[in-house]
């Protein structure tokens with residue numbers, strides 16, 4: 001393995017997490033960047049929003065991640081901080097399939113930079129269902145990857161922290177929780193959900209590790225102009241021309257690499273070598 005290089009070798013970054021995210025982030029940061037993490041587990045990151053919904057998330061995932069990173073930096077007294085924020089929802093192009101959008105930020109107050117990386121990952125067990133105590137749960141639990149992945153149970157008619165049971169990975173406890181939640185819900189149903197907290201969800205932990213590697217590699221890449229860390233993709237440029245009439249389409253033409261410290265930018269054509277779009281993506285040929 002290559003030794004880590006770059007301006008961060010030997011430094012320490014704060015990681016605010018209540019859910020053992022160091023298991024996913026420590027190795028990428030050590031291997032690609034030479035940075036060790038100081039975990040600040042006593043920082044209440046759940047106060048910024050939870051998956052179960054009893055605390056609503058305020059602001060964009062990026063805002064929340066930056067706030068988390070700063071909470072950790074403050075608690076640890078460090079100028080570097082890292083934080084992750086995940087969102088689960090419908091895939092933008094594949095209906096009926098869930099997607100895991102993991103975002104990770106690195107805040108460097110000594111250089112005044114904030115760098116974000118993210119991945120959209122189609123492998124997630126994220127799901128929710130309303131059940132009665134006599135319902136067959138096998139199909140749902142199979143897709144939820146239970147019991148290696150935990151589930152959450154609450155009454156179907158309300159979301160309040162006192163009635164949510166999280167981190168369930170035992171079948172008899174699950175059945176008991178479903179009965180109790182259903183009995184206390186006005187409609188007689190329990191809401192069963194996958195527990196998306198990283199420490200209860202190995203699939204998600206793997207996606208966080210992936211995005212952490214992407215961020216660490218980027219931080220190890222210096223700007224060719226001013227040699228600040230974090231050179232990488234800053235946007236995608238669309239307008240790939242139609243192969244029939246040449247009209248720019250909404251398909252990506254390539255990406256722009258950029259620096260966060262100076263205004264240097266470089267255009268890089270598509271990695272797959274495609275230089276024309278199929279006419280079915282064209283507004284003129286296929287309106």
Ligand SMILES: [Zn+2]
Nearest residue numbers: 223226259262
């Ligand atoms: Zn630069």
Ligand SMILES: [Zn+2]
Nearest residue numbers: 242245282285
């Ligand atoms: Zn065309």
